[in-house]
Amino acid sequence: MSTSMLPVDRVDFPSDDSTEPAGDEVVTVAALRQFTLHRLLAYGVEAGDALRLLELAGRGRSWERSALSLADLVLARLKEPDTRASAPASAELRLRASALQRISQVMKLGNAPERRAAYAAASAHFEEARRLDQRYEHVVIDTCGGPVAAWVITPQGTEPSPVALVHGGVDGWSMDWEGLALALVKEGITAVVLDGPGQGETRFVHEHFLSPRWLDAYEQVCDFLVGRADGMPVGAVGNSMAAGLVMLIASRYPVFAAVCSNGPVVSMSAQLQRRTYARKLAAFCGDNPPGHEVHSTFDSMELTTDRLTLTCPFLLLQGDEDPMVPVADGERLLAAVPSPDKRMVLFEGGEHVINRYPADKHHVISTWLRARLLDPAALSRP
Incomplete structure (x- = not known):
């Protein structure tokens, strides 16, 4: 037949x-x-x-x-x-x-x-897909620099709960970090997955770009996190470029009970020496921004010792085959952070932000944050 x-x-x-x-x-x-x-x-x-x-x-x-x-x-x-x-x-x-x-x-x-x-279509499909999931809420935070968009994912039946900022870098923006956010939600932590200035919806819809004053906008973001936590602790997880940003944010705004930094780039301004990558970074600052403003913006992200004053518990994740962040850079950052509760987790064969080992990465981050946000007293018990 x-x-x-x-x-x-x-x-x-x-x-x-x-x-x-x-x-x-x-x-x-x-x-x-x-x-x-x-x-x-x-x-x-x-x-x-x-x-x-x-x-x-x-x-x-x-x-x-x-x-x-x-x-x-x-x-x-x-x-x-x-x-x-x-x-x-x-x-x-x-x-x-x-x-x-x-x-x-x-x-x-x-x-x-x-x-x-294309990004607007992607956002619309994501929003429609999650419309019936009551854990998800799309929010726009008004800041002094302009609107900042985020997805808030809340654990079911745990209100209020600790809140963790989840922040991506140059390529991975809010929706791309849903997997990490859900790992935190499983541990009873509300995840606020942010498109910061120059990223995703914040950039393409609200035209809020990066500038040398980018850190000022995070005052209102921190206010939102504290308000959503409703008396519970607040944490943060930053990845790649944002792994450094959350260190600077926590140094300026001491509202965080714990900060995790996954693959922090010590010098974002040094990346401007890569001609093609420099064009990608410049677009974070607007359409054809002046070169001096682009350099000033990324100079303001340098992870210099004098800028790193966070004293809350600090976790640094590093891959020993990360082409952007040598292990020695991670070790120097760990030494520079004045927190008394700090550690580094080094992944054998791990590349930048440890995409190769998602389950292990999510396990390390989510359990570490849970211990410090939901049950800090357990850390002192034998």
């Missing part, structure tokens, strides 16, 4: 017509070099979608178009009758599409309208 007569549905790759050749082969090669399978998974891309994207890019197809075409294929399944009948299935498809739309833009350097549009 011919298979053409049988009811067979196919699940295919995007066609070559929909993905187009890369055009700029350097961009595709760079994307393949930077985004391993485990890094894509850490950004929320579903495993099969990640493999397909890597295979398409490996065949020389456009990274951006391949990711967007994969997202379109995923979203097309929302129209299937069986899918429409299942709210969980529809939500899962929207989450997959959102992650693909976000990852489609990671190689972009500026703030082009198409990048804003």
Whole structure:
């Protein structure tokens, strides 16, 4: 019997017509070099979608178009009758599409309208996917520098609860850190997953960019965290660029009972020496910002000893194969922090922000924070 007569549905790759050749082969090669399978998974891309994207890019197809075409294929399944009948299935498809739309833009350097549009679509799909989950709340915090957007994820049945700021870096923004946030929520900690100035929705929707006065805006962010905690302790987890930012924030605003720093970059201004990366960093500061303002902004993030005055418990995570942060840098930072309760966890074979070992990373961070925010008395018991 011919298979053409049988009811067979196919699940295919995007066609070559929909993905187009890369055009700029350097961009595709760079994307393949930077985004391993485990890094894509850490950004929320579903495993099969990640493999397909890597295979398409490996065949020389456009990274951006391949990711967007994969997202379109995923979203097309929302129209299937069986899918429409299942709210969980529809939500899962929207989450997959959102992650693909976000990852489609990671190689972009500026703030082009198409990048804003792709990120807006990704945000809308994420919000729709989480609309029925009562743990999730989208908030916009008014600050002296402009609006700052965040997702608040609250444990069920634990009100009030300790609150932890979760902050990403240059590429990974709020929605990309949902996995870490949920690990904290499982431990009874409310996670406030932030798009800081120059990041994500805060940048593309509210046009709040980084400036040399970026730290001032975090006064209102800290007020929000304290208010949401309602008398419970407040903590913070920063990753990559934000691993240093949370150290500076906690040094300026002593509201934190514990701070975790995952892969802190000692000198963000030194990254401006990398020509292409410098263009990506400059876009955090606006459209075609003056060079002197870009340098002043990232100079203000230098992790110098005189700026690191936080005395709350401090945890530093480091990979011993991190190409951006040598182990010696982490050791110097640990020595510079004046906290009496401080430690470093070094991951063998770990790369930048330890995407390779998500379960171990989440375990270390969430249990350390829980001990200091929910049961600090236990630390003194034998």
